[in-house]
Amino acid sequence: MNVSGSQRATMLDVARLAGVSEKSVSRVVNREPHVSQKLRDKVEAAIAELGYVPDPAARSLAGVRSFTVGLWIDTRGLHYSMKLMEGAYEACRAHGYHLQVENLGSKIDDAAQVARLDNILRTSRLDGVIVTPLFSDNSAVMDFLESQGMPYARVSPFTHYGRAPAVFMDDAAAAGEVADLFVRNGHRFIGLVTGSPRHGAAVARRTGFLERIAIIAPDAVITEAEGNFAFEAGIAAGRQLLDVADRPTAIFATNDDSAAGVMTACAQLGLTVPDDVSICGFDDNLMAKSVWPYLTTVHQPIAELAQQAALLLIDRHADKRQTADVLLPHRLVERDTIRDLRTSEKVCRPAMGDDDA
């Protein structure tokens, strides 16, 4: 492998060194069928000797593929976006693809959004696009992509199933497990901090929780407060739920940020977590371990979702097998914010340093 310097080797250099045609090199590089082992060996040796790497620009100009997939995100969801990027990046890197991230951030009307996307597609060659919340359910975006014949994969969609390959987790089932956890620990007076009803995940989590509770503990009393997934709103929701005479013994905040808000509300009201109030979040993001005690929450496999979505797009070309939806497993991460009412003990491992404060 030559160490940079001079000029980078081209396919022609490899072909000459191996004593074959350029096209044969191309075939080996692209793993096309109908290539003899002997020729493949010769070419691969030459490639190794020259340290040859195909030029992406030439590849995308001459061919149909661009070896680039787009990732369309809203960077306002900091942790979420970063995890998506990590996952998509990893899948691309492993397959020699490039990732082109576009921040669709600001909420503008659909027409403007589509004009923006049109511009993105015009200025870049993409093999596919990973569409993430809250665009996963935006039919203007999907219509546009389809009108352009651009392959795309959806991360965590909640509507229009089957419209394009999707990768998701089962929010409702996960929320159901939280219900199980609460009931198992003897909680019957329960608070629920919801997200915006326009947010698919928020709705699924609420519904999944409520339905499960209705089955396993029909006698449970549930009070709801809207939290819109923000820390500050979580504080308000927490106070609303807790600053009453018959306050709940456990609160399910449907994302970690609002759960942290609820914990802050507890602190403000002089309530101890989990002794006075048990709390469960959802997402397992940075916040979950930036509060004390550490938050019991549902781990959402965000990076894996994006990774699978990228793979869906990459595989379209690699082997044209029909790609189906992918359901990824979640995991209830029991940390230190749930108390077992029946034994009067906290559940799971002891909270860090909770016995010497």
Added chain:
Amino acid sequence: MNVSGSQRATMLDVARLAGVSEKSVSRVVNREPHVSQKLRDKVEAAIAELGYVPDPAARSLAGVRSFTVGLWIDTRGLHYSMKLMEGAYEACRAHGYHLQVENLGSKIDDAAQVARLDNILRTSRLDGVIVTPLFSDNSAVMDFLESQGMPYARVSPFTHYGRAPAVFMDDAAAAGEVADLFVRNGHRFIGLVTGSPRHGAAVARRTGFLERIAIIAPDAVITEAEGNFAFEAGIAAGRQLLDVADRPTAIFATNDDSAAGVMTACAQLGLTVPDDVSICGFDDNLMAKSVWPYLTTVHQPIAELAQQAALLLIDRHADKRQTADVLLPHRLVERDTIRDLRTSEKVCRPAMGDDDA
């Protein structure tokens, strides 16, 4: 502007419609000199009519430029990385450039790192690279980039000044302002939570703080504890600092995560912020408003740093004027975690809901 469909227009289409040569279109598109106004008008009209957008792949194949800049980050610093991305992305978008983000994440030895970078450079055409902490001070990385003749800009370097254009803020001066704030509010028993001494910013903040204190309040008593910039370490450092008889009245944690940790330590020890202990962070990241009371901290203009760095790289081609280092302003954001010892009041706006708990 034609609405997609059909084939995307090429430079030849524009040339024919305008009745000029392809090269003339190229000249107009690239704002080359020696083009008559008349010709320019004709071409621009044709471009608008066809909705022509140059093909980036063809452009980089035929020419020297790729209209792509790389951003090398370590995504473990979630908030920081995302802000860098936002800034770099914005600068690129505004100038018709693309951003190619590479996650250099895991800490491996320099040789392996360079091999990795070599691979990145081989597989992508880049006009320049934005190098960010902790790579900004890595001379193996700089040596490599220089050996490849790849232009690069450094974000927040702390050593090797002048080696390549740099964009940074004055960490030491900002830390000095925190010292001013503490002293102005009557604090003389002060705790300092440092970061790793291998982290340039950590060192600059510590030094800047200490030097300023020495000038304005030589009688002040300062206790230090290492916090390595993590929440958990902040808790430990906080306890170490506060769980003593003569505890400090104010603590400067040199980043927000460790400041949040210190706040948690206060809660664990039954101390109230800011009544018992005043706290100041550094960064103004997500944590600063995910704790209660909201954290007084120094706002670091991360997105702007990356934006300027991108601009440095882009301008190199636009107009070849010599590019110099850029110093961006910081801002002390006074929120609710500092108490004024002289008047026995908290400084700044009242903490949210602090009078009805």
Added chain:
DNA sequence: ACGGCAATAGTCAGCGCTGTCAAGACAGCG
């Protein structure tokens, strides 16, 4: 032994643009 067919290898045009070179237009000057 021969046609037929798959597997294998090569030829060549051209993707859409830019760099180089050269030609034409035009002004200034002796």
Added chain:
DNA sequence: CGCTGTCTTGACAGCGCTGACTATTGCCGT
């Protein structure tokens, strides 16, 4: 009026690769 120098425009090759096509080989059955 011819000559030089500058501005403006165009012709053309080719960046590095792939897609479509053609040529060659080896193997089969009959």
